[in-house]
Amino acid sequence: MSAPSQAAAPQPVAEETPLLEVTDLAVEFRTAEGTVRAVDGLSYRVEAGRTLAIVGESGSGKSVSSLAVMGLLPPTARVTRGSARLAGTDLLALRPRQHRAYCGERVAMVFQDALAALNPVHTVGYQLTEALRARRGLSRADARARAIELLDLVKVPNARARVKEYPHQFSGGMRQRVMIASALAMDPEVLIADEPTTALDVTVQAQVLQLLAEIQAERRMGLVLITHDLGVVAGVADDVTVMYAGRAVEQAPVGPLYAAPAHPYTRALLRSIPSTAGADRGTRRRLPVIPGRPPSPAARPSGCPFHPRCDVAQDLCRTEVPPLTGPAPARLSACHFAADVLANRPPETGGTHE
Amino acid sequence: MSDAVLQVRELVKHYPVRRGLLRRSVAAVKAVDGVSLTLERGRTLGLVGESGSGKSTLARMLVGIEAPTSGQVLVDGEDVSRLSRAGRKQLRRDVQMVFQDPYTSLNPRMSVGEIVGEPFAIHGIDPAGGRRAAVGELLELVGLDPDHASRYPHQFSGGQRQRVGIARALALRPKVLVCDEPVSALDVSVQGQVINLLEDLQDELGLSYLFVAHDLGVVRHIAHDVAVMYLGRLVEQGPETDVYDTAQHPYTQALLSAVPVPDPAVRLAAGPSTGAPTAQPGLLGGIVLEGDPPSPVDPPSGCPFHTRCWLAPTLPEARADGDGRAVPEVCVTDVPALAPRGAAAAHAVACHFARELVATGVEA
Numbered sequence: 032m033s034a035p036s037q038a039a040a041p042q043p044v045a046e047e048t049p050l051l052e053v054t055d056l057a058v059e060f061r062t063a064e065g066t067v068r069a070v071d072g073l074s075y076r077v078e079a080g081r082t083l084a085i086v087g088e089s090g091s092g093k094s095v096s097s098l099a100v101m102g103l104l105p106p107t108a109r110v111t112r113g114s115a116r117l118a119g120t121d122l123l124a125l126r127p128r129q130h131r132a133y134c135g136e137r138v139a140m141v142f143q144d145a146l147a148a149l150n151p152v153h154t155v156g157y158q159l160t161e162a163l164r165a166r167r168g169l170s171r172a173d174a175r176a177r178a179i180e181l182l183d184l185v186k187v188p189n190a191r192a193r194v195k196e197y198p199h200q201f202s203g204g205m206r207q208r209v210m211i212a213s214a215l216a217m218d219p220e221v222l223i224a225d226e227p228t229t230a231l232d233v234t235v236q237a238q239v240l241q242l243l244a245e246i247q248a249e250r251r252m253g254l255v256l257i258t259h260d261l262g263v264v265a266g267v268a269d270d271v272t273v274m275y276a277g278r279a280v281e282q283a284p285v286g287p288l289y290a291a292p293a294h295p296y297t298r299a300l301l302r303s304i305p306s307t308a309g310a311d312r313g314t315r316r317r318l319p320v321i322p323g324r325p326p327s328p329a330a331r332p333s334g335c336p337f338h339p340r341c342d343v344a345q346d347l348c349r350t351e352v353p354p355l356t357g358p359a360p361a362r363l364s365a366c367h368f369a370a371d372v373l374a375n376r377p378p379e380t381g382g383t384h385e
Numbered sequence: 386m387s388d389a390v391l392q393v394r395e396l397v398k399h400y401p402v403r404r405g406l407l408r409r410s411v412a413a414v415k416a417v418d419g420v421s422l423t424l425e426r427g428r429t430l431g432l433v434g435e436s437g438s439g440k441s442t443l444a445r446m447l448v449g450i451e452a453p454t455s456g457q458v459l460v461d462g463e464d465v466s467r468l469s470r471a472g473r474k475q476l477r478r479d480v481q482m483v484f485q486d487p488y489t490s491l492n493p494r495m496s497v498g499e500i501v502g503e504p505f506a507i508h509g510i511d512p513a514g515g516r517r518a519a520v521g522e523l524l525e526l527v528g529l530d531p532d533h534a535s536r537y538p539h540q541f542s543g544g545q546r547q548r549v550g551i552a553r554a555l556a557l558r559p560k561v562l563v564c565d566e567p568v569s570a571l572d573v574s575v576q577g578q579v580i581n582l583l584e585d586l587q588d589e590l591g592l593s594y595l596f597v598a599h600d601l602g603v604v605r606h607i608a609h610d611v612a613v614m615y616l617g618r619l620v621e622q623g624p625e626t627d628v629y630d631t632a633q634h635p636y637t638q639a640l641l642s643a644v645p646v647p648d649p650a651v652r653l654a655a656g657p658s659t660g661a662p663t664a665q666p667g668l669l670g671g672i673v674l675e676g677d678p679p680s681p682v683d684p685p686s687g688c689p690f691h692t693r694c695w696l697a698p699t700l701p702e703a704r705a706d707g708d709g710r711a712v713p714e715v716c717v718t719d720v721p722a723l724a725p726r727g728a729a730a731a732h733a734v735a736c737h738f739a740r741e742l743v744a745t746g747v748e749a
Contacts, residue, residue, distance in 0.1 A: 088572040188676075202677040203436070232435035232599065234674045237643040241673055259573055262602075262645030285649045303577045305606035307629060307644050317584070318606060320577035324542050340574075 049076035050253040051100070051138065051221045056113035056123075058092070058099050060328070067328045069095045069108070071277040074355075077221055077253035084256045084268035084285070086300075088325045092277040093257050097223045099123070101140050102130035117221070135162055139214035143226035145206035149198040155182075156194035159213045166217070181212040185242060204235035211243065221253040228263065240267055261304055265289060273297050276326055276336035279355055282363040293364035293373040295341045296321075335367070343368060343378050389462070390593045391424040391447065391480065391561050396456035398442050402682060415681050416442040418617035419456070421723075424561065429587065429594040431608030431625070433601060433640070437678055438614040440597045444565045447595065448482040449473070461560070478508060481554040485566035487546030491538040497524070497549050498534030504556040523552040528582060544575035548582065555586070563595045568603060580607055601644050605629055610731075613637050616681055616689040619723050623732030633726060633734040635696040639672040688737065691716040700738060713737065 058070040070092040077083045087093040098104050100115045100122060114121045122133055134140075142148045150158055159181050160174035169177065175194065182190035185208040198206060207227060214222055224243065228236040244267060247254050258264060264271055264285065271288050273281040273296065281294040292298040302319040323340045326332055332339050338348040347367050358369035368378035398417040401410035417439040424430045434440045445451040447458060449465070458465045460476050468476060481504075484490035491500055502520045505512060512519035521531035527548040538546055547567060554562055564583070568576040584607065586592060598604050604611060611628040613621040613636065621634040632638045674693050679685055685692045691712050697703060702713035715737050725732060726739040 088574060204677050232678075233601070233643040234435065234639060235677060236645075237673050238675075240645075260645065261573070261647040265647045265649045265651070266645040268649075289647070289649050300573060301647065303574060304647050305577075305580070305600075305602040306647070307601045307605050307641060308646065318577040318580055320581060321574040322578075324544055324575055325572060 049078050050118065051077040051255070052114075052116045053096070053100060054114050054116070056096055056099060056115065057111045058095050058104065058108055059111050060108045062107070062329065064329050068111075068331075069277055069328050070099065072112070073272075073274070073277075073279055074113075075272050075279070075282070077255055079220070079253055080247065080251040081269045082247065082254040082256055082267055083270045083272065084258060084264040085272045085274060086258060086261065086264055087274035088259060090276070090325050090328055091274040092328075093274045094225055096274075097140065097225060097255065097257060101134045101138065101223065102127065103134075103140075135219075136166070136217045137219050138221045138223065139217065139219040141207075141210050141214050141222065141224040141227045143229050145203070145210045145230070146198065148210060149206060151198055154195055154197055155201065155209050158198075159194075159209065159216060162213075163216055177216070181216060182209070184215065184246070185209070185212040187212075202235075203231055204239060207231060207239050208242065211239075211246070215246065218250070219252065221255065222247070223255040223257070225257045226259070227256070229258070229260070236263075243267070261301060273300075276331050277328060278336065278365060279363070280337065280365045282355070284361060287362065291373055291375065293358050293362050293369045294337075294366045295343050295372055296337050298372060299340075299342065335365070343372065345378055388426045389423045390426040390460070391422075391595065392457075392459040392462075393420060393422040393443075393447070394457040394459070396420045396443065396446060396458065397454045398439070398446060398451060399454045412682050415617050415684060417446070417453075418684075420614070420617075420619055422612060422619070422622075424593050424595055425610075426560070426593055427587070427591050428609040429596050429607055431604035431611040432595060432597045432614060433599065433604050433611065434614035435599065435640075435678055437616070437681060439617040439681070440614050441565055443614070444482070444563050444595065444597045447561075447563050448480050449477055450482075474508070478504075478557040479559050480561045480563060481557065481559040483547075483550050483554050483562055483564040483567045486570050487543055487550055488570070490550055491546055493538055496535050496537055497529075497541070500538070500549060501534070501552045501556060504553060508557060510557070519556070523556055524549075526555065526586070527552045542575075543571050544578055547571060547579050551579075551582065551586070555590075558590075559592070561593045561595065563597070565597045566599065567596075569598065569600060576603070583607065601629075601641060613640070616678060616684050618689060618720075619735065620690065621732075621734045622723065623729065627727075627729055627732040631727070631732075633732070633739045634690075634736050635672075635694050636690045637734075639674045639695060642672045643674070685717075687715070687717040687719055688721050688735070696738065 054074045056070055056073045057068065060067045060069055073096050075083060085093045099110050110123050115123050117133065117137055122130055156175055156178040159178040160169065163169045163177060164174050178194045179190045182194060187193055187205055187208050201209060228239050231239060256268060268285045271283060271285050272279050275296050281297045292301060299321045303321060305318060321340050326336060334350045335348040335353050338344040353365045353367045355363050355365040357363050358373045366372055371378045396417055397419055399413035399415055402412040402414060403409060404411045420443060432440050442451060446453050460479050463476065465473060465476055498520050501523050502516050505516050520534055524531045524534060529545060529548050568579050571579060580603065587594065596604060596607055605625060608625050611625050612619050615636050621628060621637045628637065632641055672695055674695060676693055679692055691697055697712035697716050698710060700713050703711040704714055705711040721735045721737045723733045723735040726734050
């Protein structure tokens with residue numbers, strides 16, 4: 032997490048050269064119903080020592096965009112546009128073999144389901160150092176020593192003994208630590224974590240988030256955290272990209288985004304979270320909700336994809352796709368009425384429909 | 386107010402662990418280990434706990450999917466285990482279940498109308514006006530189009546499927562719905578819709594809910610009373626405001642403080658984390674527990690939480706044991722009883738040192 036690094040040395044938001052810069056990424060899937068655009072013009076940047084949270088619901092394209100960066104898209108999908116530059120090199124322009132060489136070494140990924148991601152027939156130690164042995168030619172003894180170091184790094188107790196155990200002998204939280212350790216094996220500059228704590232209990236989630244934060248601060252790693260949990264985002268992110276229907280609908284630093292969202296979707300999402308603090312006491316008999324459901328990538332609405340569920344939609348929203356522009360410094364929102372939403376006032380043109 | 390629609394007394398569920406050629410029972414998984422609860426009519430009791438705490442096993446015993454090893458389940462004061470088979474079936478109609486996963490709990494080869502109408506067939510009931518009309522009414526009740534009764538589950542979204550599951554549970558006009566994580570598989574924007582539906586149905590039909598969930602925010606929103614489970618036992622129980630605002634058990638406090646708060650200001654106010662051992666103020670300014678919950682096959686002696694308790698080592702009574710963790714002896718030897726410790730009689734906690742917690746005023 033970045034709280035320590037922020038406190039030690041406040042960093043300029045956008046001045047630093049990004050470690051990873053994704054520009055205008057578009058990904059298409061071939062399906063039975065035709066070609067479906069899962070990601071449509073996504074751009075973001077990740078700087079050293081900072082955490083970017085990508086927030087979205089199912090079908091928003093948040094995971095697909097990361098798989099594209101990692102070169103892990105299934106055969107039915109392809110990148111149709113855009114670039115993903117890692118220190119100047121466009122990963123998406125590389126041949127598959129080169130792409131794989133980059134990924135794992137310099138960008139690594141942690142997946143949600145650690146049990147599915149680990150091989151049940153190999154010891155944890157073997158899996159942790161598989162890449163090191165293949166890529167760096169480590170001997171068995173050196174590999175074992177390195178595996179123990181890695182388990183120590185992610186605070187798995189009794190690493191020396193546990194390195195010989197199999198994934199099923201680890202608890203959910205410990206397996207996720209193993210996943211993080213294996214992603215860190217090659218000292219990546221950027222770590223992409225896709226819902227790393229979603230399958231975990233809250234007390235264990237807190238441990239894993241804390242661990243990620245400490246490791247990130249120590250190594251000044253860039254962290255991309257993909258999640259649907261706005262509580263987790265508030266706890267660990269520096270910057271936030273909110274995705275809806277394959278697009279970024281809002282991008283902002285975490286504080287301003289929560290204080291005053293500039294997109295109606297972000298605003299509605301924040302309002303719909305039931306709080307443990309009892310802040311919604313007065314309204315408890317009705318939780319504010321977003322009507323309808325996220326659109327399927329195969330049948331996106333015309334104009335602004337959020338307009339059928341939006342509480343401030345106008346005629347314009349049904350026909351015109353809103354560009355991602357800045358209603359205020361360091362803020363981006365893909366809403367025709369972003370300035371009004373940001374100021375929390377009704378849109379200025381015409382009468383409201385529905 | 387003591388109009389109990391559902392009561393549980395000293396409920397126990399042990400699963401034998403069998404080994405060897407003769408499948409001898411060598412140990413038991415103590416999934417639920419002596420739980421007593423009361424659900425008042427027209428109210429919602431939230432049951433929270435982490436995976437392995439036994440909350441789902443408890444829920445399944447209430448609807449008769451699992452038979453208890455010992456203990457009693459009382460529906461409207463009648464002990465379910467003492468009834469005849471026919472009597473039990475009759476009583477089962479009063480307690481119905483909504484399952485977690487709307488993707489696997491609906492038969493993909495049955496139409497939604499057949500699914501919702503199946504309870505009528507099972508119990509041999511002919512609803513007034515015919516089954517088709519009754520199914521239409523039920524679908525309408527949960528906000529679905531009655532004309533969609535001939536469609537199949539795959540044609541519905543997750544939120545709509547959960548509505549189908551609720552309609553099926555309501556078919557026999559039950560008094561109690563046991564909801565096992567009913568919204569945790571849904572998108573955030575759809576969760577709220579289902580929660581609102583459940584609340585509307587409660588008002589409309591006077592239903593009582595046992596609401597099992599791990600999301601403490603959702604539980605606070607929907608529940609009137611809350612019970613917290615850890616390793617098969619209740620550690621704290623009381624009205625929602627008492628449990629959330631003045632949690633007394635160190636586990637409840639840790640659980641509440643581990644919930645990420647959707648407000649970056651909370652993190653910034655808590656200051657930078659020191660990177661020190663994780664025993665104290667963590668990432669979000671809360672308590673970070675060490676380790677995972679122990680296995681219910683071999684739960685710790687005494688208080689089941691003593692191996693992870695953050696409070697015990699700080700007490701003056703703490704004595705170092707063999708494992709190098711200093712905790713008061715009583716936590717290792719005696720199981721703390723669930724009893725009221727504070728001013729409110731309804732707020733019970735199972736901790737030998739709950740009073741000290743109140744005194745030190747630990748903020749969750």
